Amino acid sequence: MVAAPPAPKKPVSKPAHHEPSAVTPATPTAEGVISVRGLDFHYGTKQALFDVNLEIPARKVTALIGPSGCGKSTLLRCFNRINDRIAGAHISKGQVVIKGKNIYDDDVDTTQLRRQVGMVFQKYNPFPKSIYENVVYALRIAGVKKKPVLDEACEHALKVAALWDETKDRLKANAFGLSGGQMQRLCIARAVAVRPDVLLMDEPCSALDPIATLKVEELITQLTKEFTVVIVTHNMQQARRVADLTAFMFMGQLIEFADTTTIFGAPQQKKTEEYIRGIFS
């Protein structure tokens, strides 16, 4: 896949009913950890992202919101190239630059990329192994064999995920004995165990009950101490609670990107305002 020159052209194949978005998305910081530059993305012949430009700052929680099918998950899944798994999915234009490198360049090793860009999925998905093995999985994959290193990493990750107190006595127990919220936090611990720079979260609370959701949200705000967090959510209240910055997407386009307070308080775009007021769900 060859990166297109970063000249941000207007997307040609834009849907007709779209009002021409003359928006240059507000960029809170000049250069983010993740910079998306003019990204077009396709599933086979169906285009899912249109000319997305976005700078995600370090050590902040950035939320992607928008109605279902707007492309927010697709965009998130571009950041660690997990979309590569889907046959026919590809970018046709643009770049995603992380740590100064376009990750769609040919010489990028996806396994190295994914070690540094962790991901937490919508539905908690621990492996059918013990809690300990789940957490150290990525380390073992990376070839770490020394027990003390693994032990320490496990403890640290579980502490980061605020799960240490609940699980320290039963690290060898099967992960499926945990509650839903605990499993999701275990997945977070598993993702942070290799200490990635970026943590992607794809609607991490959608399968959880309200109390577990609160706990995970609390955890997310804590995570910014160490990580850059990008979270996709369909729950505006959640975005408001956890995110420092919020990007609103609609029909595969980035409509508006600004501080959360701005987005929810004084959105610049009509679409954003309509969405936040609940015109479309």
Place this chain on the structure above:
Amino acid sequence: MPNEPKASSDPGASDLIKPPRFMGLRIDRQQVIRAFFSVSAAVTIVTLFLIMWTLVTEGPFRLQKKLGFLPVPTLKGGFLDTYRWELGVYRKAGLEFCDHVKKPLTEHETIFSRLKRAVGAELNTVSKVSRDRRDAAILAKTHVEERAALQREALQEALDKTGPATPPEKIEELRKAVREATARKVAAEVLPPLFTDAEKQKLQEDLRGLQPDQEDFPPFIQELMAESAKQDGLAREKFAAFVTAVDEFEVAADPIIEVHDAMKELALATKELAVQQHMSEDAVAQLLAAAAIAKTPEEKAAFEKDAAQTDTTAIDFKGRIEPLLAKRADYEKLIPAYLATVKKVMADMPSKPLTGEARTLLAKARKDLPEHIKTVEASLHHMSGWKWDKPIPLMQSLSAFLFGGDWITNSSWQDFYGMVPLLTGSLVISLTALLIALPFSIAAAIYVNQFATLREQEIIKPLIEFIQAIPSVVLGFIGISVVGDLIKSTSDVAWLQWIPGFPVAERLNMFNAGCLLALMAIPTMFSLAEDAINNVPRAFSEASEALGATKIQTVFKVIVPAATSGILAAMLLGLGRIIGETMVVLLVAGNRIAIPDFSDGIGTVFQPAHTLTGIIAQELGEVSRGSPHWQALFMVGIVLFAISLFINWASRLVVRKFQLPKI
């Protein structure tokens, strides 16, 4: 099929009120249809349950008519009962007593054959070359003679003709034909490199001169024979001590064999009588039964008269066993001399044999001989404690079946129905097949599900499943015609001799059967394992890859472990298929009814064996209904049935126990 024409053609509401009718009767048509399906389901279910009924009533139980018509299964006349009767005769007639003598004799035979092979190996160090040369020359002669047979026979016939004797010129002509044919064949015959070129020429010269009326071997072959005999003599001289010791060992058993033969004769006579008496009893019972349902009084009287005339006097087992027991003294007298010879052999065995073959054989003999002495001493003990009238409990016939080490039928001595040889054969073959099939089917399942392109998948999957359609008898035929020779010729390759069991003695063996059964099991195991891998939630592999695992890491650390239960179940069901397969093992396994000799280690798989399924297929056609042999085969059927149920149960258990949580 009646297709409800009324309902569709007449939508009038009146239909709703009218009582439903069927063929003019006041029956709900839906009820009739339902009843039809229930009945056919019931027929199916009942018949399937009849399987167990058949196995049970033809095996351990037997149907007896109660109240004159109702068949009820009873233990009497079933396998356990008839086999107990047979074992009872075996004891009461003294056959069991004789077998106490036979056991050391059988051991003697095995040990002797090993010692003989060891002697042969030792003698070979001296005499092998000359003997091989002799044999090669004789073989060449036979070949040439066979190939020139047409001409030779014609000449022979002419020579034999008397009437008017064949004119000499005619004979000369025929001789010439023989000479020409022989010369042609000699030229074609390839002589082994045992001979020098000069010798080869000599031999060819000899062979060219062969004529049918020439009785002596040609001179060069005679030379070779003399040389061989000389070398043999030298060899025997060199190993004289060992040779004589083994010879003495062989003859030492002769007096015991004589006593044993005498004992056997006595016992068999008694057994004969017992069997006859049993048959008479049966005949009487049948006659009486016939009399009971006879139509006319005359018929009835005739039947009863016949029954009364049949001789069913009980046999005086006690009186007949006395002379047999008396033989024990003869046997005891022979023992000290025999044991002395055994000990002498142990002493005279060369401590440092020259050949590797002799070394292993003698090591075995050294281990076996002390055991043998113990067996001999134990036999005396057994015989003194033996009682002819010790009763045989019913359960003993069951344990004799389940744990008996001999399956001997149609024997002039005693039939035994012990299924251990068959079971071990089945198990060894199945395990071999499983070990071969497992890596292939799992590799294929992983490859097809995880790595193959869509196009590859579309081709490979149906092809592998297609293997299932190959009939087992065809695979068995391939085993006979191709795989057997392939194994045999591979095993003769010199640089493969490190493989245990090579060179193999039999073309048809357990390994051969295992290979083909593996091929049969692969489709089953592949499909199920592929399903299991396919059922692993995508979330697992996605999570693994998001953590930076490569495809292979994901497959082997997450997907395969998560699919373990399915793969195990696939393995078990594959095993079920293998163990129940009949034709391949019947054709290919070699059908030797004996417990495999496990001292060969892995090489054991190259021995022939018989199996549970094979024995039914082979023997059931030749036995009469209701005989203990017939019932024993149905007992084997029950064992197979139980094994298949057990495997099904185990695979379900595995699936349930290791079921993945739903996420």
Place this chain on the structure above:
Amino acid sequence: MHAPVDPSPGGAAPHPFAKPKTHRETYEFLIRQVLRAGTYSVLLAVGLIFAHIIIKGVPVVFTTKAPFINTNFLTKLPETLHVIEDKQGKIYETSPQGSDVIKKELGGNMRSEKTISYSGGGILGPIVGTALLVLVCMVVALFLGIASAIYLSEYASHGKFIEGVRLAILNLAGVPSVVFGLFGLGIFVLSAPVLTDTPHERSLFSIPLGFTYMSFQGWDTCVLSGAFTLAFVILPVIITASEECLRAVPQGFRETSLALGATRWQTIWRTVLPFAMPGILTSSILGIARAAGETAPIMFTAALAFKDKLPWQGDSGFFGIFTQSVQALPYHIYTIAARIPQSEYSERAQYGSVFVFLVLVLMFAITSVLLRRKLRAKYQW
């Protein structure tokens, strides 16, 4: 904050996501190739077997001259092959009748005669026998199998008993076919009911019907016994597969149909069966292919090693065809492969029979695949 495993020690890497310099890629490539080799070697083994049978079998069944098919092999009954050699070394292969003629002709010039059982003539008898067995088996198995599946999935109430029945059927699918042979022998050969005026003495019991008796004395070894046994071998498979196909039809179809006022049977006939049929037929035909290939169940229930007449050449009428033993191809192969001494002459008959048999059985399998494709295209939801 950096990852504990730094991909680029010494700063050699130009960017943070460069490939670390390890042998991992080679290693993964190797593993992948090993897996692929495993897969293809299975296919290769099967391919070699097929090739061997085709190479050896085609010359027996086909000829180079018109009509290109060895009609004798396909239209004659098996017979003993006589191989006669005269004193000039000429070899005659002939039938038993032919051997008498040749022997008379040769007179004193005959050198030797060999006879090879069952290896002469053709294999029409076994082909016809197998066809009869499969035909009857198909009728019985499809009828009972599909009807039972419809009952289990559409009519039976869900309860412990029905679950037990399902479990039993599932278990029976794993029972060795030779055990079914024993069952067929015990039930169909020795104790199935027949109508007869003179009940046999082995009859379990006989019910007087006035004009005759219904006696449970069995059908003896015959086509019916064999075919019923084969049907029960594959019945568990057919029931399980058919039920699965019936259940795969969405419940909504049935509810919609019933809600529109259709009766239970109309619903089944018009909205369930059409969609389930492709699957049912596919699995059934595969099952029948399996039945055609089975040997063990017919060994004691139907098959004969040798018979010099076709089933309809008797004088017992139409039903006589089904109440006599027949030769069957798998059993014929077993006989000539394992029960007669092997020689170069018996090989011809062996490979010919195996080739024909394989072609017949695979035709079933291919039919089922094609049928599935066709029906799938027609009924899709």
